[in-house]
Amino acid sequence: MAIIRDRDLTDDWNNNIPLSIIAGCIEEHRRGLYRLDMLEEYYLGRHKILCRDLGGEDKGLPNNRLVANHAKYITDVAVGYVTGNPVKYAGEGMDEIQKAYDRIDIVSHDAELAKDLSMFGIGLELYFMTSDEKPYPKVTVIDPRNIFLVVDDSVEYKPLFGVHYYPKRDAKNQIIAWSINVYTETQIIRYKAIDVNSQSYELIDQTPQYFKAVPIVEYWNNEEQQGDYEQQLSLIDAYNTLASDRVNDKEQFVDSILMLSGASLGDDLEQQTEAIQLLKKHKILNMPIDAVAQWLTKALNEADTEVLRGALKTDIHEFSMVPNLTDENFASNASGVAMKYKLFGLEQLAKTKERYFIQGLRERLKLFANILGTQGKAIADVSEVEITMNRSLPNNDVETATMIAQLTDMVSNDTLISQLSFVKDAAEETKLVAEQKAEDVRNTQEAFGMNFPKDGVNADEPAQ
Structure with missing residues (x-):
């Protein structure tokens, strides 16, 4: 999320930003990386259950660790529903901008951006000119763990500058330094640092940029800037735990203990081992008349377990507002009205995502209009351009x-x-x-x- 600073901290936010401010903003940004790392881990299927230890082989207990990746399902369905179809633009001033969009395949870019929004709750774009013989404007999605925007503390939250920082690595993939690029309304200021947490930044160069604004746009997924599955992590953990314990119980049921009363399989370990092997082979146990043999097993209540599993799954989909499309009852009535009722929650989620997405798209239009105008292209006022996002549905x-x-x-x-x-x-x-x-x-x-x-x-x- 954007970092807020008082505009009065310096008189020149374009050419002379104090290193203490840059370093302080980087430090503040890095304090929030744990949350973003965790959200990505869940999308990739590396859930909390994988770290669970029940004693393992030393205690003879099964320790299955199953991952039902609802996080990935929620993101993939939400992103496909909202941005599965290309965004459409209509209005004056779009001819040249649309050509620029088509050249850089903006449709694929939007899908990548929407995925970051769904996972992290925020997404950031960096605008730049290509290094071709005839440069043209381009935009790329940057991992929000490596870039941030700094805004002022006014009610408008106007951008002051942006920072894109990333590690430089050697042939053994070891971090040897950090590149720190600062973007202002008129300049790109590049620094190098051995330690990103210090203020010992070495100035590399300073070049002008012509987007006439800070060339970084921050998109929000919602007002809280949360991912689509972030509030469901505890439910996802509970579902994984239940599924894992269910398999553990099955294994313990199969590995039940044979209890003998009034009989023995042998006087020493060798005799006992031989008796066990014969028992496994012939399935016959010779015992005295008054002896008793029975299995010590754990009673399994599959009905209650299945009810709990279903309840957790329902809660995950209900609170994320992303329906379970594989539910047998979901497609039982495929009429248009019935489908709209079943997708009502997802549609409310989509409207929120769309509203904030369009706000970012308008900032993108302004930046492209600025740079194309600088190149001599005839660009009309883009403030009245109509932006339409169509749902991806059968x-x-x-x-x-x-x-x-x-x-x-x-x-x-x-x-x-x-x-x-x-x-x-x-x-x-x-x-x-x-x-x-x-x-x-x-x-x-x-x-x-x-x-x-x-x-x-x-x-x-x-x-x-």
């Missing part, structure tokens, strides 16, 4: 076609045709349909030997 075109048929002559053709998922340009499709109908009429008239005006000239009249 489409019931049969149901849509029925609706279109019922609304014909009540709603414009362009509006109706635009509802079909396979139609990209409704106006062009309407034009093609009109042309096809006209062609069908001409073909019918020709088949019946009828003359009709063609290109404004009657077939029976000689051309003038």
